[in-house]
Amino acid sequence: MKKTALVLVLSIVLLAFSGCGGAAEESTTIKIGTIAPTTGQVAVYGQAVDQAVRLAVKNMNAAGGLLEKEIELIGYDNKGDITESVNAFNRLVDNDGIDVFIGAVISSTTLTIAPLAVESGIPMISATATNLEITPVGDNIFRACFIDPYQGVVMAQFAAEELKAKRVGILFNTADDYSTGLADSFKAEFEAAGGTITNFEGYTGGSDKDFKSILTKVKAEAPDVLFLPDYYNTVSLLAEQAKELGIEATLIGGDGWDGVLGVTDEAVEGAYYASHFAKDDPAENVQKFIAEFEAETGETPNSFSALGYDAAMIMMEAVQTAGSTDSAAVVEALKGTDYEGITGHIQFDADGNPVKSISIILVKDGVDTLYGKFDAK
C-alpha cells in the first residue's frame, strides 16, 4: 500500500515538473508558413487562397489559438514563380522557423517546394495543387483538393448511375493536361461500367474557336451525355455551338466550369458539373464560412477560397490532435484526419490525397444549384 502511494506522489511531482520545464523551452507562438501568388499572372487564385487561410487562422486565434498558444501566420508572395518559391520556402524554414506549412497554390510551384519540405521534414498541405506527382514526393505532403482522375471517375459514375447514360461523347483540349487527364479517366471508368463512348475528340484549345465541325460528328452519334472537361471560356463556346447545331445531349463537366455562368447562360441550362463546394449548400459550416469570408473581404468566396480554408483548418487541427508541433506527430495526426470541411468530409489516402465527396452543381434557371454530393465507388 505504502509503495503504491509513493509511486503516485512521485509521478504527480514528476508530471508537474515536466510540464513546467517543457513550456519554458518552447517558443510562445505556433508558426505557420504560407506561400501564395498574391501578385502576378495567377494572382486571382493566390489571393482567393491566401485570404481564406488568413481567415481560418484569425478564427482559430479568436477561439483561443492552438495548444494554448497564439498562431503566427508568416506569408510570402511567390508571384507564381518557381525560383521565388524556393527562396520564400527557405526563408520560412531557416529564418522564420515555421512549424508547419500551407501552400503553394498552383501545381508547378508546389511541385518545386515539395522536395524541400521533405528534406526539412515540415508538414505541408496544399489547398489547390492538383498535379499527381506532388503528394507522392514524401510522407509529409498532403493536399485538400481532389485530383483530376478522381474527378473523371466520379463524373463517369454520375453519368452512368444518376443520368442513366449509355452513350457518352467526350470533347477535350489536347493542349491541356487537365483536360486530357479528365477525359482519359472518365473514358476508362465509363467503359469499365459497360457504357459506350461515342466520340473521343481532341481539339486545340485557345486558338480554336470554331467547334461546329467536331460537334456535327457528335450530333450524328446522338449521345445521351456530352462530357466537356475544359475551362469555362472554351466550355461556353462549345455549349453555345452545340445548342446551335441542335445537340440535345445533357452537358456535364469538371471543376473548370466554375464561373461559366459569367460568360454564357441558356446554353448551359440543365448542365451538371463537378465542384469543390456549392455556395447554396445548406450545411451550417458552409454558410458560416461564406458569411465570414464576405464580411472579411467583401467578396464572394470561390472554390479556391473554400479549399484554402479547409487546408488551413486541417493543418491546425492536426497540430491540436498531435498535441505538439513535432513534425512526426503532426504528420501522423494529418494521416488520421477526419474533418468535416467546407469542401466536404475529408480523410486522406495512403498518398496524402483527400478521399471526399464531390459536389455536383446543376445549372437551373440560370443559377448554380447543389444537385448532390457523390463519392467514388
Place this chain on the structure above:
Amino acid sequence: MQFIQQLINGVHVGSIYALIALGYTMVYGIVKLINFAHGEIMMLGAYVGFFAIGLWGLPFPLALLVAMVFSALLGVVIERIAYKPLRNAPRISALITAIGMSLLLQNIALVLFGPDPQKMPAVISKEAIHLGGVQISYLTIVTLVLAVGFMILLELFIKRTKTGKAMRAVSQDKAASTLMGIDVNRIISVTFAIGSALGALGGVLYAVAYPQIEPYMGIMPGLKAFVAAVLGGIGSIPGAMLGGFILGIMESLTKGYISSQWSDAVVFGVLILVLLIKPSGLLGKNTREKV
C-alpha cells in the same frame, strides 16, 4: 447528311474569312503592302460593335454600321500616319511597320479593355432551321447574306463607279494614274477605308458566332484570311472571296473527317501545294516582273 452539314459549317466560317481577306487583297492590289494590322482592325471593329450593342444598346444593323465606319476611319488614319511616309521606302520597311502597328494595336486594346474575354450579347438567334436532318441557324444565314451582299456591292462599286475605275487604274500604274488626273492619295484612302470596313464586318460577325471578344482575337482569323487571300491570288478580289470559302470548307471537312488537331496542318499544307503548282494563287494573274 453529315457531309452537307459540314459544308454549311465551312461556308459559315469561310464567308467571314473571305470578308477579312478582301481587306488584305485590296490593300495589296493598290499599294503592294501586306497590311498585317488588318487582323487588329477587325478586332477593334468587333470591340466597337460590342460596345454599340452591349453598352449603348443600339440595334444590330446600326451597331454594325458604327463599327464599320469606325474601322474605316481607323484604317485611313493608320495609312496616313504609318504607311504613307514609307510609300517610297523599300517594301520591307512598310511590312515591318505593319507588323509593328499590329502589335501596337493589340497592346493598346490590352491596356484599354483588359485581357479577359468580353461576352458578345446574342443579337442574332442561334435557333436552327431544320431542313431534312440538316441544321442551318439564322446566324449562318445572316452571316452569309451580309457577306455575299457586301461582296456584290464591292464588285459593283469597283466595276461601275468612277472611284472604282480609278482604283483599278491606280492598281495598274500609279504614275500613269496621276498623269490622268487621278488623286492617288484619295484612292488609297478609299481603299483602306473599304477594306477596313469589311474587316470590321467580318469581326462583328465573327464575334457574334464565337462570342468572346479579346485583344488577341484578330490573330488567327487574320492569319487565316491572309492565307485565303494568297490562296485565291493576292491582289485579286474574286480570288480573296474564293480563297476564303475554300479555306473555311477545307478546315471544316478536315475537322469533321480527319481530326481537329490536323486542321491547321492540312490547311497550310494545301496552301503550300497550291503555291508550288501555281505561285500566283488560284485566280492570280501570272505577271512577270518587268526589269
